[in-house]
Amino acid sequence: MSDATAELSAEQQLAADTNEQREVRLAKRDRLIAEGEAYPVSVPVTTTIAAVRAAHPDLEAGAETDDEVGIAGRVVHVRNTGKLCFAAIQAGDGTRIQIMVSLAAVGETSLKRFKELVDLGDHLFVHGRVIASKRGELSVFVDQWQIASKAIRPLPNLHSELGEEFRVRNRYLDLIARQQARQMVITRAATNASLRSTFAAHGFTEIETPMLQTVHGGASARPFTTHSNAFDTELFLRIAPELFLKRALVGGIDRVFEINRNFRNEGADSTHSPEFAMLEAYEAYGDYNSIADLTQELIQNAARAASPDGSQTVTWADGTRYDFSGQWDRIDLYGSLNEQLAAAYTGEGQAPQITVETPIDQLQALADAVDLKLDPKTATHGKYVEELWEHYVKPGLERPTFVMDFPLDTSPLTRQHRSKPGVVEKWDLYVRGFELATGYSELADPVVQRQRFVEQSLLAAKGDPEAMQVDEEFLAAMEYGMPPAGGMGMGIDRLLMALTGLGIRETVLFPLVK
């Protein structure tokens, strides 16, 4: 580099991002290294903080035991008094225990070093007997201690709530500070394990399908695009795994599911993230009824896994109890819409009735009447009906509810209803006011599928960036014969939201931030 000022040495960069507290701790690190170790390869732990607490559930104040333990944890509290120092250390699971370092037990030099070198945030190893302090606090009475890892940056103030942005950008600190943050990680893992175990119980096989796709399809959404140097071609980050899972179905993996990430280049808010975890499942020789049964069971089992008492009633962050148990309602989309339309109708004569025959201009008038605005370029019968349904029916749904039988034109991958003309065998599952999952009797006729793709590509030509492309390779697979099947998709992040009552940014450990 000719411009030397643009280049900072590592040392200069280190110095540039610093403050007094960091400098002090760096000096302590230097001293620890000079005297021995600041980052020992390991420390001789004999047990965990949780195990110590469990072994001595109700020690009386002032009681002493001869239980000698070696434990380690992060220092979250220090009270250095003259000849008896107190500190609290915290394990990764959030359990804490007090430690006591006394002049009598460790001697003058060790006590002095403890006061000079141990800071909030350090990982500390202590060895000693388990006792209860005179005030009854379970403690380890230290005879040996050692810093297990010296922290250079100060821990945030643990007594005030961390700001939302700070928590998201520094999740590791959020995990140290907040039990709720730790709990979400555990709940999420337990939920995923529960889903997989329910699938296993029903004979499903988990597979992984491409994240990078050459053809954009499987759902209606704007994709992220990228470029492959090796293939010299444009690639899409998948918006859905559907078309590959169905290829697997053609290949004879009759009960198949995938839990993995999808990417959609759309707005981000409290219920939408650009990358989100998605579950999709397909069941050969099933239909949208059987897959609804399975979905209900998957979620009810997940609720058991997520709820502290193992029941199907979960407690949300705001204290609300939400009950997933029992048989969930299955309501008809057009029927429930017409009911609410009639209830809201104040005019003369009969309330308007919406059917699959209702022309667009009438739907548009109904939408205009309640200020629903759709883009006339891409609006269809189905889009109007779904918008009207969301306006009239959705807000009144409390319990988990399957909404059945959707307009044909908004569901290009779905099979026509076996007996009702003009609708498809599709349901949406609504929980807590948002769409949690969607299920279909899958379209198996390759000729109809081709027509639907062509209709989609015409929409794309008209400027709809969400419309799918014609996927010839997928069509070829279907032409070899796809078994009749029920299919389902569910947002994992949304499932966590439904189980915990938190926003999507809380359910994702490391959400995308600029």
Next chain:
RNA sequence: GCGCCUCUAGCUCAAUUGGCAGAGCAGCUGACUCUUAAUCAGCGGGUUCUGGGUUCAAGUCCCAGGGGGCGCACCA
């Protein structure tokens, strides 16, 4: 993408009409052998997001940019 709000010490937040940039916790020095956000005495710590502008004087007002939040649009 459009509109509104917001950004101050390591963290959480104050700062009157434009008039010396502060508190709590954290840090440093000292005292204290049972503390629970210990207490007491003293001390240090700031590019007020960035860059311009107005003004005798800008954390505060104006313009542009950046981060974040909320609403609308789009969507799961």
